Amino acid sequence: METSFTELRSKIVVNLVDGRKLGHIIDLIIEQNSAKVLGIIVPGCRSTWSIFRSREDIFIPYHCICKIGADTILVELNPTPVQSDPYCYCQQNSHGYLTGTNSNNNDNTKL
Numbered sequence: 001m002e003t004s005f006t007e008l009r010s011k012i013v014v015n016l017v018d019g020r021k022l023g024h025i026i027d028l029i030i031e032q033n034s035a036k037v038l039g040i041i042v043p044g045c046r047s048t049w050s051i052f053r054s055r056e057d058i059f060i061p062y063h064c065i066c067k068i069g070a071d072t073i074l075v076e077l078n079p080t081p082v083q084s085d086p087y088c089y090c091q092q093n094s095h096g097y098l099t100g101t102n103s104n105n106n107d108n109t110k111l
Contacts, residue, residue: 003068013042013073016066022075026057037062040073 005028013022027041044056060075067074 008040008068008073011068011071011073013040013060013075016074016076017078022058022060025073029059040065 008028009025012024014020015022023043025040026043029038029041030036031038039059039061041057041059044058060077064075064077065073066076
């Protein structure tokens with residue numbers, strides 16, 4: 001099945017683990033040499049204490065995407081507290097993105 005980036009951006013991303021809406025896709029990461037999709041980026045967590053800080057976006061690896069439906073993208077991420085914020089699904093990676101963790105990983109290793 002083929003879909004455009006514009007169509008993907010209009011879909012809401014929902015975590016299957018707890019049903020939480022993560023937002024709409026804001027970017028797509030593609031490996032340049034093979035043209036393989038590595039993952040998607042959704043808006044990051046923003047707590048009430050970070051009003052003056054810029055938000056850090058969340059990278060969701062392609063293997064964490066379970067299903068792309070008509071108006072929803074279902075992903076499977078474990079909640080991982082970041083800076084004492086239990087509502088974030090992310091950890092900082094070496095490229096500056098916050099990276100989601102797959103719930104299939106029992107040890108919550110970074111993806």
